[in-house]
Amino acid sequence: MGETDKIWNILMVGVGGQGIVLASDLLAQAALLSGFDAKKSEIHGMSQRGGSVFSHIRFGKKVYAPVIPEASCDILVSLELLETLRWTAYCHPQTKAIVLTEKILPASAKEYPSGIETEIKRIFADSLFIDPASLIPKIKDKPYLNVALCGLLANFLPLGPEAWQKALEECIPPNYYEENWRAFKEGRLLGCK
Numbered sequence: 001m002g003e004t005d006k007i008w009n010i011l012m013v014g015v016g017g018q019g020i021v022l023a024s025d026l027l028a029q030a031a032l033l034s035g036f037d038a039k040k041s042e043i044h045g046m047s048q049r050g051g052s053v054f055s056h057i058r059f060g061k062k063v064y065a066p067v068i069p070e071a072s073c074d075i076l077v078s079l080e081l082l083e084t085l086r087w088t089a090y091c092h093p094q095t096k097a098i099v100l101t102e103k104i105l106p107a108s109a110k111e112y113p114s115g116i117e118t119e120i121k122r123i124f125a126d127s128l129f130i131d132p133a134s135l136i137p138k139i140k141d142k143p144y145l146n147v148a149l150c151g152l153l154a155n156f157l158p159l160g161p162e163a164w165q166k167a168l169e170e171c172i173p174p175n176y177y178e179e180n181w182r183a184f185k186e187g188r189l190l191g192c193k
Helices: 020-033 081-086 116-123 132-139 142-154 161-171 174-190
Strands: 008-015 037-043 052-060 075-078 096-100 126-130
Touching (some): 020 142, 020 161, 075 081, 096 116, 126 142, 142 174, 161 174
Parallel strands (some): 096 126
16 A cells, blocks of 8 residues: 555544644644645543543544554554553554643542653653643643644644645634634644654
């Protein structure tokens, strides 16, 4: 299969309230606007209680199914540290992991598990960690972290900046567009360092 026939498999994961659904909408829309066929599948049933939320996004010349086969994920985007490990069955040794080092205590736990970053580095040879505390001052507020990570993700995908900007215009309410576009551009800069 040539590069033009490649099916891109992106898995976005986190917990309720982090904006996984919006981030996956932006990615799918940017892919469509770039001329690709795109499919998306998401689960957010327990999201209001801080439960796990995930979205499969697949795009390419022709995509027949929305769910990423196991061991086929190209890029895992995780907005919560521990959630990264929950989805390793969908990844392979070359999967790139983009991980926000946000720690949200699971409802059933009394304390956050230790050694998570070390384990992620062991599993993913290509892992990129983003500290939310260092990013938030640049993007105005915590709710824009999901869009900032889309900006970072954009550095690794064959989708043009015009498609991303148009996707933001179509998916974001007008009164929040400027803040989100700024967050996207700040995230994109992270991939240039």
